[in-house]
Amino acid sequence: MRPNFYLHLHPPTIPAAQARWRYTLGAGGTAVFLAFVLLVTGALEMFFYIPTPGEAALSVQMLTYTVPFGGLLRNLHFWAAQWLLVVSAVHLVRVVFTGAYAPPRRFNYLLGLALFVLVILFDFTGYILRWDQGIQWALVVGTNLVKSIPLLGEAFYQILVGGAQIGAATLIRFYAWHVFGLTLLGAGVLFWHIFRVRRDGGIAIPPPALRTQRERIFHFELVRREIAAMVWVGSALLLVSIFVPAPIAPAITEITAAASETHAPWFFLWVQQMLQWGDPFLWGVLAPLVVLLALALIPYALPQPAPDELGRWFPKSNRMAQVLLAALVGLVILLTLLAIGSKV
Ligand code: HEM
Numbered sequence: 045m046r047p048n049f050y051l052h053l054h055p056p057t058i059p060a061a062q063a064r065w066r067y068t069l070g071a072g073g074t075a076v077f078l079a080f081v082l083l084v085t086g087a088l089e090m091f092f093y094i095p096t097p098g099e100a101a102l103s104v105q106m107l108t109y110t111v112p113f114g115g116l117l118r119n120l121h122f123w124a125a126q127w128l129l130v131v132s133a134v135h136l137v138r139v140v141f142t143g144a145y146a147p148p149r150r151f152n153y154l155l156g157l158a159l160f161v162l163v164i165l166f167d168f169t170g171y172i173l174r175w176d177q178g179i180q181w182a183l184v185v186g187t188n189l190v191k192s193i194p195l196l197g198e199a200f201y202q203i204l205v206g207g208a209q210i211g212a213a214t215l216i217r218f219y220a221w222h223v224f225g226l227t228l229l230g231a232g233v234l235f236w237h238i239f240r241v242r243r244d245g246g247i248a249i250p251p252p253a254l255r256t257q258r259e260r261i262f263h264f265e266l267v268r269r270e271i272a273a274m275v276w277v278g279s280a281l282l283l284v285s286i287f288v289p290a291p292i293a294p295a296i297t298e299i300t301a302a303a304s305e306t307h308a309p310w311f312f313l314w315v316q317q318m319l320q321w322g323d324p325f326l327w328g329v330l331a332p333l334v335v336l337l338a339l340a341l342i343p344y345a346l347p348q349p350a351p352d353e354l355g356r357w358f359p360k361s362n363r364m365a366q367v368l369l370a371a372l373v374g375l376v377i378l379l380t381l382l383a384i385g386s387k388v
């Protein structure tokens with residue numbers, strides 16, 4: 045048979061230890077499934093969405109209330125996007141808490157981290173596409189953060205918003221990034237990431253000489269598990285999308301940061317909280333970059349997980365990375381809760 049990408053990902057047999065739910069949580073596969081749902085629903089939304097300031101929010105309302113199954117389509121895109129962010133964060137946590145980034149998987153860890161950043165950018169640009177009064181604060185404050193970068197800030201700002209101030213060009217830029225630029229980049233990095241999973245020898249488990257479990261499962265069993273996960277996640281997504289609508293507020297009339305709903309989307313509430321402490325460049329740009337850098341350095345700067353401890357949760361040799369990640373996640377959750385608390 046001719047080699048192909050599907051067979052590359054599904055060899056005739058794999059060690060059973062590489063396909064345990066309790067080990068991988070199925071999070072990587074679920075993320076791939078959600079990305080596919082987003083591609084399909086996003087492409088369908090393009091037939092109805094109008095990327096101009098006067099019509100964007102109205103076209104989203106038209107889609108939601110007048111197009112047959114339009115509301116469901118939008119809700120599927122919205123919920124899949126929120127879940128993808130959560131599921132890729134869970135996948136990241138599992139990779140670090142199991143030490144699965146150990147060589148030769150260090151580079152793939154970085155590809156995964158790039159995907160994580162892309163998902164955040166997708167979620168932010170998508171949120172802006174709504175162009176309703178709920179997004180104004182995040183749009184004004186978020187783009188002003190770029191302006192706060194010393195020396196290059198003004199140039200970056202103009203490239204981002206498409207001129208000296210926010211206007212029609214801004215919406216077109218965010219739209220082009222969302223449906224074209226990020227999609228192209230995201231698809232490229234995603235293929236590379238899952239290609240590398242197998243190229244690096246499949247899911248991390250101890251090398252053959254140190255393995256205690258010798259069982260293997262067939263290709264068919266792996267595919268059966270993948271389909272089972274898709275059916276469960278797909279059904280849950282459908283149920284939530286039928287009953288819980290994605291938010292939409294009245295269209296923007298005039299761009300101002302002092303809108304009634306002055307808060308960031310949920311995944312940036314932690315940054316919003318830090319912005320209260322003063323300097324926007326320090327707290328809004330540098331601090332999140334330091335968190336990203338700390339994550340990127342985990343496989344390079346900390347002691348390596350021991351090969352015989354791979355394939356299980358919380359290996360002893362990997363304690364430092366576990367503590368560092370737990371501290372970062374705890375901090376982001378705490379800041380998010382503080383932001384929610386100060387709003388109530
Ligand atoms: C990882 C992939 C993606 C994520 C995380 C994502 C996220 C989002 C989010 C959060 C929204 C706002 C939802 C709302 O409030 O209605 C949105 C809107 C939109 N997205 Fe995506 N998206 C992704 C991929 C795509 C792709 C591939 C396309 C097109 C090919 C697309 C097209 C659209 C369109 C047209 C809208 C505006 C309609 C609307 O707001 O409902 N998206 N996206």
Ligand code: HEM
Pocket residue numbers: 068070071072073075076079132133135136139144145149152153154155156157159160163234237238241246247248
């Ligand atoms: C949209 C985001 C992502 C997708 C679709 C994705 C997809 C996948 C898939 C399908 C696998 C194999 C199955 C599994 O381990 O569950 C995998 C493994 C892996 N991923 Fe991701 N991933 C994403 C984000 C990330 C992130 C944020 C990281 C870490 C920073 C990461 C690092 C890794 C590593 C190191 C492996 C190999 C794990 C091992 O050998 O045990 N990925 N990814």
